[in-house]
Amino acid sequence: MTPLTVGFIGIGILFIFLFLGMPIGIAMGLVGFAGFTFLRGLDSALGVLTTVPYTTFSSYTFSVVPLFILMGAFCFHAGLSKDLYNTVYRWLGHLRGGLALATVGACAGFAAVSGSSVATAATMGTVALPEMKRYGYDPALATGSVAAGGTIGILIPPSVGLIVYGIIAEQSIGKLFLAGFIPGVLEAVFYIITIFIMCRINPLLGPPGPRSSWRERIGSLKNTWIILLLFFLVLGGLYFGIFTPTEAAGAGAFGAFIFALARRKLDWRALKESLFETLRNTAMILIIVLGAMILGYFLAISRVPFIIADTIVGLEMNRYIVLTFILIFLLFLGTVIDAPAMILLITPIFYPVATKLGFDPIWFGIIIVRMCEMALITPPVGLNVFVIKGVAEDVPMYTIFRGITPFLMADVCHIALLIAFPQLSLFLPNMM
Amino acid sequence: MWLNTVIHSLNSVVNPLVRIIKSAAAGVLAVMMFITAADVLLRYIFNRPLSGTMELTEYMMVILVAFGLSYCAFVKGLVSVEVVTSRFSSRIQAILNCITYFFSFAFFSVITWQSIVYIRLMLKSNLVSAVLLIPTFPFVAMLALGSLVFTLVLLTSFLEYLSQVVDK
Numbered sequence: 305m306t307p308l309t310v311g312f313i314g315i316g317i318l319f320i321f322l323f324l325g326m327p328i329g330i331a332m333g334l335v336g337f338a339g340f341t342f343l344r345g346l347d348s349a350l351g352v353l354t355t356v357p358y359t360t361f362s363s364y365t366f367s368v369v370p371l372f373i374l375m376g377a378f379c380f381h382a383g384l385s386k387d388l389y390n391t392v393y394r395w396l397g398h399l400r401g402g403l404a405l406a407t408v409g410a411c412a413g414f415a416a417v418s419g420s421s422v423a424t425a426a427t428m429g430t431v432a433l434p435e436m437k438r439y440g441y442d443p444a445l446a447t448g449s450v451a452a453g454g455t456i457g458i459l460i461p462p463s464v465g466l467i468v469y470g471i472i473a474e475q476s477i478g479k480l481f482l483a484g485f486i487p488g489v490l491e492a493v494f495y496i497i498t499i500f501i502m503c504r505i506n507p508l509l510g511p512p513g514p515r516s517s518w519r520e521r522i523g524s525l526k527n528t529w530i531i532l533l534l535f536f537l538v539l540g541g542l543y544f545g546i547f548t549p550t551e552a553a554g555a556g557a558f559g560a561f562i563f564a565l566a567r568r569k570l571d572w573r574a575l576k577e578s579l580f581e582t583l584r585n586t587a588m589i590l591i592i593v594l595g596a597m598i599l600g601y602f603l604a605i606s607r608v609p610f611i612i613a614d615t616i617v618g619l620e621m622n623r624y625i626v627l628t629f630i631l632i633f634l635l636f637l638g639t640v641i642d643a644p645a646m647i648l649l650i651t652p653i654f655y656p657v658a659t660k661l662g663f664d665p666i667w668f669g670i671i672i673v674r675m676c677e678m679a680l681i682t683p684p685v686g687l688n689v690f691v692i693k694g695v696a697e698d699v700p701m702y703t704i705f706r707g708i709t710p711f712l713m714a715d716v717c718h719i720a721l722l723i724a725f726p727q728l729s730l731f732l733p734n735m736m
Numbered sequence: 737m738w739l740n741t742v743i744h745s746l747n748s749v750v751n752p753l754v755r756i757i758k759s760a761a762a763g764v765l766a767v768m769m770f771i772t773a774a775d776v777l778l779r780y781i782f783n784r785p786l787s788g789t790m791e792l793t794e795y796m797m798v799i800l801v802a803f804g805l806s807y808c809a810f811v812k813g814l815v816s817v818e819v820v821t822s823r824f825s826s827r828i829q830a831i832l833n834c835i836t837y838f839f840s841f842a843f844f845s846v847i848t849w850q851s852i853v854y855i856r857l858m859l860k861s862n863l864v865s866a867v868l869l870i871p872t873f874p875f876v877a878m879l880a881l882g883s884l885v886f887t888l889v890l891l892t893s894f895l896e897y898l899s900q901v902v903d904k
Contacts, residue, residue: 330843374769551776586800591805
């Protein structure tokens with residue numbers, strides 16, 4: 305058997321394992337190990353298992369993962385999600401669909417301190433859904449705006465999705481973070497326009513709330529300065545090259561820790577919860593990284609990624625058609641696999657294709673992560689939808705998906721825009 | 737019946753182990769945050785960086801992840817694709833879980849074994865970190881320990897699914 309055949313069989317077996325419900329990281333590692341054994345013998349394969357777990361776990365680059373997750377956890381326990389929602393609500397609540405607008409705005413704000421879409425959706429869901437119910441919002445619009453707004457979490461930095469892409473594709477995490485900023489803000493703008501149009505057409509979807517006085521509006525800002533501070537600390541530090549991503553994350557986590565302490569929101573229990581939650585999420589991501597590393601060794605000696613890249617380039621198709629096929633594939637895969645896992649799974653395979661076709665690696669990372677976000681709310685399984693379903697038990701699944709449809713259309717427009725104008729993603733990192 | 741006894745005695749060993757190492761890992765995480773923040777503050781405000789923060793962070797990461805793994809598996813936090821299996825009956829699900837967890841257990845047994853091999857290599861080569869000259873082998877040992885507990889958690893899960901299959 306040629307190495308190439310072994311490579312393809314390996315990928316086939318990997319997908320069988322995945323769909324049988326094997327933990328993703330272990331499945332990737334196991335297939336990588338078995339394939340390596342087949343091609344290079346047991347001794348070499350055991351050699352991989354001797355060194356790779358240690359070198360993977362002891363990587364300085366990866367320390368950015370727990371520190372950013374910890375920053376998000378402290379912000380959550382400090383009650384920032386509620387404050388943010390309250391602030392945006394004071395400013396926009398009197399408009400038609402104002403509460404839905406507030407949800408998207410608050411999601412974008414929370415995304416600036418949190419790196420995960422699912423966490424953002426869950427957090428905002430518990431805050432925003434009861435409010436929207438109280439003011440008689442259409443349940444489809446209410447749940448749809450939370451599920452969609454939550455996805456902004458992995459585009460606006462810090463972003464776990466961009467971190468794992470940067471690690472596998474060997475791209476600068478700082479540059480990726482800067483690249484994600486404008487697309488992330490634009491995404492929020494697209495959602496806001498969507499809600500605005502929907503409530504123009506049918507005002508019953510989101511009745512306006514009471515108008516807040518300017519005094520209340522200004523007053524509501526006092527609790528949200530920390531978001532701005534943390535965000536500019538992290539992004540500014542990276543932009544001016546003052547911090548490495550790990551340092552930015554460490555300083556950010558410490559800032560959030562002090563803030564939560566000062567607000568007396570961080571008792572012993574909340575502290576323990578923040579730490580354990582971070583521990584669990586870090587291990588969850590790093591075991592997949594380990595699997596991806598071992599699988600990567602196997603795929604490299606099987607030459608599968610290079611052959612796929614050569615074949616696709618050899619077809620001499622327009623590169624945007626190839627990209628479209630890749631994106632559709634990602635959308636299908638992304639509906640069943642969580643974003644970081646999917647990025648770790650597909651980057652080794654598609655990254656060579658993208659670079660051979662002449663796409664910018666940073667831009668490609670943004671597009672991949674953006675596609676994962678869309679997959680999170682795509683029927684029939686989008687992960688965020690299940691998260692929202694968990695928060696809003698009385699709303700049928702069908703209603704949530706109905707509510708999401710307009711946001712999916714906004715997603716398609718937004719992705720098309722990012723593809724048509726790579727400068728939107730590359731402007732900030734190129735200024736560095 | 738004997739299977740349940742085995743699971744029970746395994747749990748009585750594994751549960752306290754997981755509790756201890758997860759607390760240790762949480763402590764390490766907090767220290768890592770303080771050290772990173774202190775390094776940044778000292779460097780940019782007082783122009784006096786802490787030396788060796790990078791290698792300390794690397795060592796702490798090993799403990800954090802290796803010890804976090806078993807806790808993650810313990811609270812069923814490992815990511816898997818459930819869209820296909822959730823459609824099957826609970827018996828088929830138990831059978832499939834049985835198979836996948838057996839393979840997972842076997843794979844991590846090998847990783848644990850190889851980590852122990854790696855400890856010996858590190859001891860022989862006397863490898864130390866670049867700045868603070870801290871030996872590397874204790875951290876490889878932490879990895880082996882974390883990996884061992886993780887393997888035991890996987891074994892327990894496998895046996896639990898097995899008992900579900902056998903009982904029905």
